[in-house]
Amino acid sequence: MAPNNEYSRNEMMDFIDIEPLDIEICDVTLRDGEQTPGVAFSKEEKMDLASELDAIGIEVIEAGFPVVSSSEKETIKEISNMGLNAKTCCLARSIIGDVDAAIDCDVDIVSIFIALSDLHLKHKYHRSCSDVLGCSMEAVEYAKDHGLKVRFAAEDATRTPIPTLQHAFQEAEKYNVDYVSIADTIGILNPSTTKYLVEKIKEKVHTPICIHCHNDIGLATANTLAAAEAGAKQLHTTVNGIGERAGNAPLEEVLVALRVQYGIENYDTTHLNGLARKVEDYSGLTTPVNKAIVGKHAFTHESGIHVMAILEEPRTYELFSPEMVGGVRNLIVGKHTGLKALKGIIKDMGNSLEHEELCALMEKIKNCTEIKRGISRPRLEEMIDDIRSCKRDDEI
Numbered sequence: 001m002a003p004n005n006e007y008s009r010n011e012m013m014d015f016i017d018i019e020p021l022d023i024e025i026c027d028v029t030l031r032d033g034e035q036t037p038g039v040a041f042s043k044e045e046k047m048d049l050a051s052e053l054d055a056i057g058i059e060v061i062e063a064g065f066p067v068v069s070s071s072e073k074e075t076i077k078e079i080s081n082m083g084l085n086a087k088t089c090c091l092a093r094s095i096i097g098d099v100d101a102a103i104d105c106d107v108d109i110v111s112i113f114i115a116l117s118d119l120h121l122k123h124k125y126h127r128s129c130s131d132v133l134g135c136s137m138e139a140v141e142y143a144k145d146h147g148l149k150v151r152f153a154a155e156d157a158t159r160t161p162i163p164t165l166q167h168a169f170q171e172a173e174k175y176n177v178d179y180v181s182i183a184d185t186i187g188i189l190n191p192s193t194t195k196y197l198v199e200k201i202k203e204k205v206h207t208p209i210c211i212h213c214h215n216d217i218g219l220a221t222a223n224t225l226a227a228a229e230a231g232a233k234q235l236h237t238t239v240n241g242i243g244e245r246a247g248n249a250p251l252e253e254v255l256v257a258l259r260v261q262y263g264i265e266n267y268d269t270t271h272l273n274g275l276a277r278k279v280e281d282y283s284g285l286t287t288p289v290n291k292a293i294v295g296k297h298a299f300t301h302e303s304g305i306h307v308m309a310i311l312e313e314p315r316t317y318e319l320f321s322p323e324m325v326g327g328v329r330n331l332i333v334g335k336h337t338g339l340k341a342l343k344g345i346i347k348d349m350g351n352s353l354e355h356e357e358l359c360a361l362m363e364k365i366k367n368c369t370e371i372k373r374g375i376s377r378p379r380l381e382e383m384i385d386d387i388r389s390c391k392r393d394d395e396i
């Protein structure tokens with residue numbers, strides 16, 4: 001493969017025995033993302049985010065859960081009628097009224113969920129597994145009869161006995177559901193158990209499998225990719241990884257990993273940073289500075305050894321370019337700056353200093369009291385002026 005300047009491909013993947021991935025993304029920012037405590041997107045915000053997701057090339061947008069409120073229902077309907085390339089989807093409990101609400105919203109797909117784990121059966125429904133599964137199948141049949149595509153989603157699938165899960169998916173398959181979803185509702189999976197579970201489902205079920213990972217121990221992206229390697233078709237994500245508790249698999253991480261690790265170039269990742277800022281703004285949730293891909297520090301460098309190399313070839317210390325994800329590179333001057341880095345940064349600012357002046361500036365920087373936050377460019381200009389005026393004074 002020809003070298004590219006956008007990213008370093010993980011060439012070790014050539015030695016790993018996996019089938020090429022056959023995947024699509026269902027982004028659930030507007031539904032599970034919005035379930036983040038304290039978050040409520042307005043109609044305009046949801047429509048704007050839906051347009052952005054569509055521009056990236058996301059195949060399915062889960063626009064909401066219609067029975068939550070009448071305005072939620074209205075918003076989902078508007079998104080469904082925006083003329084997006086993406087298919088729209090919404091959530092429904094295993095209740096006919098919830099399916100009716102989905103039908104009213106003109107969505108392409110309804111995601112009908114039910115939990116079958118002992119914990120949920122005992123402490124949430126207070127009903128037997130066969131009873132709730134029966135109700136769920138009635139809702140599935142009703143949705144199919146009304147022309148909707150159906151995802152049958154097993155909530156808390158990862159704490160459900162595997163034979164129960166296989167049986168439920170086989171039952172759903174009898175109604176020609178379009179997807180079955182493995183929801184890792186409380187984020188218990190790891191990559192090995194994810195692969196195992198997807199393979200166990202594939203032994204019994206031929207319907208495309210969705211994987212819906214939560215990030216309670218920080219494994220959501222890894223588990224999502226492991227599921228894809230094992231043959232899951234639809235990968236669920238949220239922008240910035242927002243969602244219940246520790247959130248969901250972040251869209252930006254999954255898309256960049258798909259490109260760098262698996263060579264999937266289907267998505268326009270240049271929108272990712274812009275989209276991240278919008279979600280921060282609309283949700284009020286600030287992304288940590290060290291958040292992969294969209295955090296403020298994702299392309300910020302201070303260490304002298306790194307900056308000197310980046311000035312010559314950014315790929316030395318960047319896996320992918322900021323341009324690939326709509327970000328910008330930021331070179332900081334601070335405690336860890338080295339002479340070559342400083343010279344390069346000063347040159348980029350349109351300045352040049354003699355070697356002794358550069359050393360004097362470096363001395364000033366290293367002993368500067370504001371160093372904790374890095375030295376801003378205007379402050380650096382002031383320091384350069386000081387050095388130059390000292391030199392002029394010495395020459396007089």
Ligand SMILES: CC(=O)SCCNC(=O)CCNC(=O)[C@H](O)C(C)(C)COP(=O)(O)OP(=O)(O)OC[C@H]1O[C@@H](n2cnc3c(N)ncnc32)[C@H](O)[C@@H]1OP(=O)(O)O
Pocket residue numbers: 032035065067068069092093094095113114115124125155185
């Ligand atoms: C894993 C997930 O993300 S699941 C989705 C979570 N999302 C939300 O809860 C969205 C926000 N929720 C809401 O606005 C409200 O809870 C609503 C509109 C959904 C329901 O509100 P209410 O009618 O007041 O019901 P309430 O929240 O008190 O209870 C939920 C009911 O749904 C039932 N239920 C929960 N999940 C399901 C399901 N998958 N299928 C059928 N019934 C279900 C519960 O058992 C309970 O039934 P009960 O009233 O007979 O005890």
Ligand SMILES: O=C(O)CCC(=O)C(=O)O
Pocket residue numbers: 032111113151153154155156181182183184185210212214
């Ligand atoms: O699997 C799905 O499609 C949704 C389930 C879900 O939101 C969850 O269990 O966290």
